[in-house]
């Protein structure tokens with residue numbers, strides 16, 4: 435029997451990078467997986483790679499109506515969920531002095547509000563021993579602004595990571611009361627389209 439053959443898994447932001455790699459590993463192990471993202475083209479390409487055990491749903495985590503729609507699709511496609519990966523996120527390079535209100539609002543709408551309401555909307559679908567994993571970062575710990583030789587800071591993003599981790603601790607306390615597990619996963623530096631874009635800008 436495949437390792438994950440009785441598991442239903444949801445991965446937000448599963449159409450590229452770490453989310454897509456994770457989806458591949460789980461599908462290979464026999465899991466049924468729902469992946470999400472905003473770009474239909476990326477979702478279609480991911481579906482091609484993953485095969486029939488993957489369902490793609492175009493949904494923006496910053497939109498509560500999209501999250502309601504996603505919850506409905508997951509209920510009809512999977513029924514219940516054994517694992518929820520709250521992975522959708524953006525990582526814009528935003529120096530402190532030139533961060534605009536629009537950049538700030540988009541970052542917090544996706545990385546903080548999106549993560550919070552993803553958990554809120556999908557929690558009713560979690561099975562009794564389900565786990566939730568939030569992808570965060572090590573940016574808030576190492577201080578990315580100092581890691582950038584040219585002082586192109588990631589201050590705004592660092593703060594969004596801090597906020598997400600704070601929410602994760604609150605969720606975890608609630609989850610433990612219900613016998614569920616919740617982990618936040620600090621991404622160190624996994625190769626992905628986002629990281630490739632950073633590297634290109636750093637040398638460019």
Ligand SMILES: NC(=O)c1ccc[n+]([C@@H]2O[C@H](COP(=O)([O-])OP(=O)(O)OC[C@H]3O[C@@H](n4cnc5c(N)ncnc54)[C@H](OP(=O)(O)O)[C@@H]3O)[C@@H](O)[C@H]2O)c1
Nearest residue numbers: 447449450451452471472473494495522523621623624626
């Ligand atoms: N790779 C690293 O080393 C690293 C380091 C620190 C933190 N992280 C975090 O890890 C997560 C995954 O990163 P990655 O490097 O694998 O990035 P990636 O390749 O850019 O993947 C991000 C995924 O999230 C989706 N997404 C972005 N905004 C979304 C939204 N509003 N609603 C729904 N889906 C959305 C993207 O699809 P669409 O663009 O089509 O929406 C894509 O599927 C992110 O939260 C990132 O901040 C990664």
